Amino acid sequence: MNSELYFLAALLIVLSSPLLGVLAGLQWNRRKSQDTTRWSRTPGQVEYSTVQVKNPGPDNDIQKYFAYVRYAYQVGGATLHNDEVWLNSKHQAKTYDQAELIAERYFSGRKVMVFFDPRNPERAVLEPGFHAGAYVDAFRSAWMFALLPGLVLLMLLFAWIAHFMS
Numbered sequence: 001m002n003s004e005l006y007f008l009a010a011l012l013i014v015l016s017s018p019l020l021g022v023l024a025g026l027q028w029n030r031r032k033s034q035d036t037t038r039w040s041r042t043p044g045q046v047e048y049s050t051v052q053v054k055n056p057g058p059d060n061d062i063q064k065y066f067a068y069v070r071y072a073y074q075v076g077g078a079t080l081h082n083d084e085v086w087l088n089s090k091h092q093a094k095t096y097d098q099a100e101l102i103a104e105r106y107f108s109g110r111k112v113m114v115f116f117d118p119r120n121p122e123r124a125v126l127e128p129g130f131h132a133g134a135y136v137d138a139f140r141s142a143w144m145f146a147l148l149p150g151l152v153l154l155m156l157l158f159a160w161i162a163h164f165m166s
Contacts (some may be wrong), residue, residue: 033087036115036128044073044114046106047081051099065092067102073114077123082114082124086131 001007059148068091070083085091085102093099095104106126116124 003035022093029088030130033128036087036117036125039115039128040075040118041090041113041115042075044071044112046071046108046110046112048099049103049108051096051103053096065093065096065099067093067099067106069106070124071114071126072104073124074118076114078121080116080122080124081109082122084123084125086125086127086129117156 014065046069050066050068054066054072055063062082063127067085069082069085070081072079072081072097073153074080085106091099112126114126115128
């Protein structure tokens with residue numbers, strides 16, 4: 001019986017590792033996103049704004065929609081360029097209309113406030129703080145690394161309990 005308990009404990013550790021990794025990564029990114037609220041700020045201007053439509057591959061008809069916003073700002077006399085609206089985001093939207101809303105909000109020529117990392121001024125965002133949209137891809141991928149092993153673990157746990165109940 002002890003060997004079965006050790007096996008179950010080892011299985012729990014192995015199967016929960018991806019879940020813990022995903023959760024730790026999300027927490028780290030959330031903390032980094034919150035740091036942007038304390039970054040320095042400077043005026044900037046949107047240079048270009050559009051919606052990009054991408055097809056993942058020839059066998060896949062599902063299209064992905066991205067808002068692309070490029071802006072310029074100055075730090076210490078140098079003109080810098082960036083395309084991050086908020087940190088850690090590809091600005092993917094579920095529909096073309098959602099991506100278009102972001103692109104329209106930051107239309108070409110619009111004056112904006114740019115928040116930049118004072119230690120690395122090339123890192124900048126237009127919207128500081130945590131944005132759930134930045135983690136859509138992470139949540140979509142999390143089921144493969146967290147939910148699936150968790151379901152396997154639950155099935156094994158139920159089988160183990162059923163074994164000892166009979």
